[in-house]
Amino acid sequence: MTPQEELTYWKSFIKLKPHEAVKRDMLEDWISNRDKIALLDSDSLAYNVASFWIDKEHNIEEMFQDFCEQRQNIILAIEESGINVVDIYHYFTTCSNNFRYKLCKDYKANRVESPVKKLARKLVSYTIHRMEELDWAFWSSNDLEADDGIAKYVSNDNAKNVITVSIDKDLKQVLGAHFDYYKVKTGELDVWDKPIKEYRGWSFTSPQESYDMFLEQLAMGDKSDNVKGGYLIGEVKAKEMLEGKTNFGKLLAVARAYRVYNIKDKDGICKQKTLKQYQKHKGLKTMSNDMDRLRKNVKLMRL
Numbered sequence: 001m002t003p004q005e006e007l008t009y010w011k012s013f014i015k016l017k018p019h020e021a022v023k024r025d026m027l028e029d030w031i032s033n034r035d036k037i038a039l040l041d042s043d044s045l046a047y048n049v050a051s052f053w054i055d056k057e058h059n060i061e062e063m064f065q066d067f068c069e070q071r072q073n074i075i076l077a078i079e080e081s082g083i084n085v086v087d088i089y090h091y092f093t094t095c096s097n098n099f100r101y102k103l104c105k106d107y108k109a110n111r112v113e114s115p116v117k118k119l120a121r122k123l124v125s126y127t128i129h130r131m132e133e134l135d136w137a138f139w140s141s142n143d144l145e146a147d148d149g150i151a152k153y154v155s156n157d158n159a160k161n162v163i164t165v166s167i168d169k170d171l172k173q174v175l176g177a178h179f180d181y182y183k184v185k186t187g188e189l190d191v192w193d194k195p196i197k198e199y200r201g202w203s204f205t206s207p208q209e210s211y212d213m214f215l216e217q218l219a220m221g222d223k224s225d226n227v228k229g230g231y232l233i234g235e236v237k238a239k240e241m242l243e244g245k246t247n248f249g250k251l252l253a254v255a256r257a258y259r260v261y262n263i264k265d266k267d268g269i270c271k272q273k274t275l276k277q278y279q280k281h282k283g284l285k286t287m288s289n290d291m292d293r294l295r296k297n298v299k300l301m302r303l
Helices: 003-011 018-031 042-053 060-079 099-103 115-134 146-155 169-173 207-220 235-242 247-259 270-281 283-301
Strands: 035-041 084-091 162-165 176-189 195-205
Touching: 003 018, 003 195, 018 176, 018 195, 018 207, 035 042, 035 060, 035 146, 042 060, 042 084, 042 115, 042 176, 060 084, 060 115, 060 162, 060 176, 060 195, 084 146, 099 283, 146 162, 146 169, 169 195, 169 207, 195 207, 207 235, 207 247, 207 283, 235 247, 247 283
Parallel strands: 035 084, 035 162, 162 176
Antiparallel strands: 176 195
């Protein structure tokens, strides 16, 4: 659903909830000016290119040209929705001193180095060099990741002027328009009987959705980054525990999930009694430690 289509959808209702009305108004404000800056999370695009070239004879300049071609295809897909992309800011993760490693020594410790990742890093380094020569806009940092840079730019009252272009689920926390360039099968075949793929495409994040997405991820943790969440909390449970609550009630629900973390209840009676058992057997000091872990994860996962 494009932003224009989503705005039409929200305008079809006679009455909206307050947070839905906020989203409708944000969409209308965003659409009022069709000139946008694309904030391109370039790490995944570099990885895609590296994955294609890893088993082929290549040189780094050919890979850079492939990167540029794929980037242009993404921009063309965005502009098919009636948006005019006036500039592209390229964001790269090059940090050797990532602040998250200081908060959590196990951060991303589950990720295995691979030939594709090595080639992608080589491509990123070369791409930054070529962008300097071409005077293209790019961002990198010694202690922040690409998604941090994008979130920081959008948070400076720029949401109505930009499109966040990324396949990263974490970036869906960022306010405003998103274009997901991950390609999915349509179920149809082309003339060569190969599956036709298209970009996942558009979405739009309101303040309430941003808050809920962050709390859901905080509740269940992030396996891809090796960040543990609350005890036995998965995606379905995370949504259920936040449903129908006020914003403060949602925050309390997440805190409770952390307070009962690591309880071994072999009798299966952890529902109502778990917290009391935890307080009795684990003690307040351990509970305080789990709250420290919650606060640390807020810093790890909040963009």
